[in-house]
Amino acid sequence: MAQEYTLAELMICAASEAWRNDGEVLATGIGTLPRLAASLSMLSTNPDLMMTDSEAFLLSAPNPIGPRAADFKPAYETWMGFSRIFDNVWGGKRHAMVGPTQIDRFGQANISCIGDYAKPKAMMLGVRGFPGNSISHANSFFVPGHNTRVFKDGECDVVASIGYNPARLAKGYSLDEVDIRLVITDLCVMDFGGPEHQIRLRSLHPGITVEQVQQNTGFPVFVPEDVITTPAPTAEQLEIIRRMDPHNLRARELKDNPPGDRTAR
């Protein structure tokens, strides 16, 4: 009998694929599930990855998430305060996975604010490091709620990170320098590998249809002929995830912690 797994665990495994072929880069997963995905990759598909303790040090092995025993010893490798993070970012040896509030058809993304810029309907974080990240290194997106508010029609309310938009390309630059990798949502995995960098469906999570993906995306999704089903987590992957998340914080990340296979029974 196949092993039971949650949608959160399926998404962690799918997201961990983002770093498989990266070699020695800094993997930054913002939020619980992306951080677990980076940890999983470092402990399975790409042991050359680098990760921080989410504070100020680089680790040789990822820290488990949540409270740790008093005698726990992190595997420190070097100091990595914020100023040095920028040194790394600007050199390009980083692949971040972030959770934007809006993503448009160009792959431009927003975490600044929603609505009128002078008087926003909802002020969020600010552009943070999105402008610098997006023009310096690879980025993937993690979207726990795939809907047309996130994947919006038209451009993002604030373009905080750059995408494949020829109208915004600065003099002397090429769209080929933009490096958006995977888009992992609660419905599917996508990338921007369609014609002229159109968003493209790569795999559907078990029980999800192409129509569901298209209906919840505010712009056309390129659907190739060979769309696979997102692979279920292996026993080895689930064991690593449990070890990295001993308090099961991943169960709180998606509403009602749904099962990974949503095929009607």
Next chain:
Amino acid sequence: MNKLMSAGDVIGQLASGMTIGIGGWGPRRKPMALVREILRSDLKDLTVVAYGGADVGMLCAAGKVRKVVFAFVSLDFIPLEPYFRLARQKGELEIMEIDEGMYLLGLRAAAMRVPFLPTKIGLGTDVLRHNPQIKTIVSPYADGRELVAMPALELDAALIHVDRADARGVCQIKGPDHYMDDVMARAASKTYVSCDELVEASFFASPEEARYVFWERSETTGVVHIPGGAHPSSCSPLYGFDVPHFKEYQASAGQENGWSDYVQKYVGDSEAYYQQQVGGVEAIRKLPLPTY
């Protein structure tokens, strides 16, 4: 040279309309006692430059701010700073919203006494659309590429909290990250530091201690001894940030008269009153360090 002064002395050297940098990062090692002293003062129309947390939120709530220069304003575990959010959503703030790294480059340019530093950051984004004062240039070399000329962020004053300092202004940050505080100190005409512990110059005599001093004393204008002065933000490894206090602060933003209630309950008319209301330095020093 003896640079010891009181928080009141620091405020006396500031003026309405100034551009003030505030050190730290989000809820971490903010000079909150000095910020509270601004809340108690007549200062207004300030331009605040910060990797923002409750420092920015409180100054906005108190109507002290004309303009905020920021990349984010956040309390980390409470992602959205409640009072900054309210001020933004009322449309009452002038802002310069830039990338975290552009901010560092702006401080660095000021510290280097150059008008700008070139960078790719910001190209193609709305940072340039919303900040027409930030110009682009074309590389004078063969690549001919467009670059952002990130303008120097010159500060009239910087306010920074450190673990310990001596009366000459030698400052030590023992926590895991000194953030951009060293660059900020250099970018400012005057740098005022609050310290948790005041020590003798001899404290720094060993290389293990001197290694955690990130700028020369010539960058320090004044030193104020305020144990617990970063509260409710953290001053790791001495104390963590005060989660219940921040939650109460956040909740106040959703209540009628929430801000004036917070001011009355905590800010009061002196730091002695504040410390009494939060349980004293003993309670602050017991706040657990966060686990990331």
